[in-house]
Amino acid sequence: MRTDRDATTWTTICRLDEIEVEGGVLALVAGEAVAVFRTHDDEVHALSNYDPIGRASVLARGIVGTRGGVPYVASPLHKQGYDLRTGRCLDDEEVRVATYDVAVRDGLVLVASGPPHA
């Protein structure tokens, strides 16, 4: 999580308990569709919702789990996995989705609305 607060504005998207454990929600953050996931150990991660392989805005609806210990989401279209921490596609090294900084404060989930990490 970035600490450079000056370059970042934070958007509150929902309460943490509104995201199911190992589930995802879709948030609108500064005009962008951002998928926000909660893992079994209550880590929260945010990725661009756009699946660059399936070419559709769907990742928030994927199944969340682990592959070899890596927390990931499987695209609901063709099941490619994306590392929740880095956005790296686990099935195609060339592919990556943007990630966003996330914070949980007072039970609320906040997503950084600065430029995403491409």
Add this chain to the structure above:
Amino acid sequence: MMAPHPVNHRKQLVVVGHGMVGHRFVQAAVERGLTETHDVVVVGAEARPAYDRVALTSFFEVGADALSLLPGGAYDDPRVRVLLGTTAVGLDPEARTVLLDTAGGGRSVLEFDELVLATGAAPFVPPVPGHDLPGTFVYRTIEDLEAIRAAAATATVGAVVGGGLLGLEAAKALADLGLETHVVEMAPRLMAVQVDDAGGATLRRHVEGLGLHVHTGATTTAVLGETHVTGLGLKDAEPVVTDLVVFSAGIRPRDALARAAGLAVAERGGVLVDEQCRTSDPHVWAVGECAAPGGRMYGLVAPGYAMAEVAVDALVGGDGAFTGADTSTKLKLMGVDVASFGDAFATTEGALELVYSDAVAGVYKKLVVSDDGARLLGGVLVGDASAYGVLRPMVATATNPGIALPENPEELILPVTSGAGAQVALPDAAQVCSCNDVSKADIVAAAEAGGTTRAGATCGSCKTLTRKIIEDWFEAQGKVVDRSLCEHFPLTRQELFDVVAVHGHTSFDAVVAAHGTGRGCDVCKPTVASVLASQLNHHVLDEGARTTQDTNDAYLANIQRNGTYSVVPRIPGGEIDPEKLIVIGEVARDFGLYTKITGGQRIDLFGARMEELPAIWRRLVDAGFESGHAYGKSLRTVKSCVGSTWCRYGVQDSVQLAIDLELRYRGLRSPHKLKGGVSGCARECAEARGKDFGVIATEKGWNLYVGGNGGATPVHARLLAGDLDTETLVRYLDRFLMYYVRTADRLQRTAPWVDSLDGGLDRVRAVVVDDVLGLGSELEAAMSRHVGGYFDEWKATLDDPDKLRRFVSFVNAPDVPDPHIEFRSERGQDVPAESAGPVSLGATIPVGAP
């Protein structure tokens, strides 16, 4: 200038007899290229083409069609002609002609360059007084069985003369036809040719346990009765009172044609042939039960197949030879495993016997080993023949030294405990499939080349061993043969199903904590979700279950390429009234949905945004629709033709049955999607045989076919049982579907599942129809729980605010639609417009706060 070839330089080969061996000969002739030089004419006396006589008894359950080896009645190779209902009545080797007698009474002469006799054998009927009275039968052809079935309808007692392999088959058939059944055997034990006294005694207890009466050491002296059978006279014993008699006292080669033509015949019958299966005339060959290579006839199919292959080989210039055959036998008789192999009676000098016997369990196993205990010579297995696949290839013969026995050979027949038993490597030369003469080396070579062999294609008894050899080979190549579901579960789907049932788990978390590692993935989560749904009949969106569902189940709709969903209301049997059609039209119009008729006789509405689904379903549910489960690995549709209500050809009401079946099995979560079909007559307009289960009306009821599908590898469903009343049909279907749900692999349709079972369709029939596992009532009860617990998932979702909460576009801006979803128009309807990348609404759009 034209080459000076004769006008017709092709030769003619005539095959007399279209049984299993004649059929195999033609197959081999086509495969080996014999039809490049020869036209083949096959003459068959029976009205139907070759059928599986080994499985003859199953005719009563599955009918004649399922037994056919050539269902279309013609070979793919146009150079092969089949003349059925035609008997060869004369043979002139000098003139190279055969005289044919057609069923219609006509006679004709057929010339040949080469003639193959495959006339098989005829049942031996002992010439006792009364042997031809009305009420006496033999057990050889489908017509024989039809006649027995007709006679059994008015009889109460039946007797079989002969307690051998076929006699016991016949006795089982009589018992299944509802007759009090007697088996009369002259020898002191049952299956005297295959098993020893102790094995015969074990077998007898099994047979008597099924309620049959066994008379051994009993010589039939007469069939009693004036105008019809009333009993069976026995030497030195009370007569058996019976209404019908089936003779199954052995077979005799049908060699009359050869005999009359002056060809050499063996002393004990059978056309004498050399190692190439050539008779005393160089252009006449004989194969199968009518032949006697070296003077001995073989009454089994495997040696007959071997002879057919050898004869074809000789005709194409090869030097293959038939030098005797393995007469090992393994079969399941009345649910009892019986196997006999090698020197079963320890006739080899110095042979020793190792015996394991458990009279309580009804198991008897004997190994015959060489005097030094180093070589296996033969054996007998009754009650448990699971070791047969490993033992038989180990047997030492004149040409094969077999495999050295382990230190403690008794472990090979002791009950399997701590992994003991049968951990012995086979030599490459070991014959694995005796029906088709496939060795271990052949299987390994095929695995290396990525090809296949015929191993397991006939009786199937070597399938397990064949699979093991292939898996061992892959493992030896460093390739892991891993049947576990994924990295989180070292279990197959079937094992998962069992542990869930045994432990009563109700959530993925409990299952992964108890039997898995880590947190699960997109493979195991939906699989466990499906297993739980099959057993609990709960709502797939219940607390804890939701995040384990694939997106289709998670939103109860089918995701499409642009992230929108399609909606399919159930239209049972494809029958819909105009009012409901209008509702679907109005909903589609109001929500701007693209509509298309599906292959399953319903209507698919495309282009619904996720957040629109509840509103769409509110309208549909209010109009009386329910979920069509098009999104689930579950029953899709039961397609029907219009049936006897309208169709002038229809013999049954296919629409009513399709509706009933669709409503019965709707919502059943299964390893893969399930489709059904019902046709009202044999014209099969519903294409039911392209479905996982297909029902086709007959004059007498319904034929049930299973294991069909369309798709990339289309498979026709095969007949499971014929002429069923509706109640029996539903009972078999309940069992079939639940058996599939319980034991299939993840994403395995019914066709590959049936093939994956040891024994294939026969196994399914044994479990579903014969109930050999005694699971029938349990499977029916499980289905009955499903039927009783059914509810409409969409209605339940609309009634539950907690489940509806997730149907929003953005959690923090529920009223803003996802801008990535765009449409363009094609042929007057909206279709997806591809988005090239992430779209921004711009920072000026107001964002709703939580």
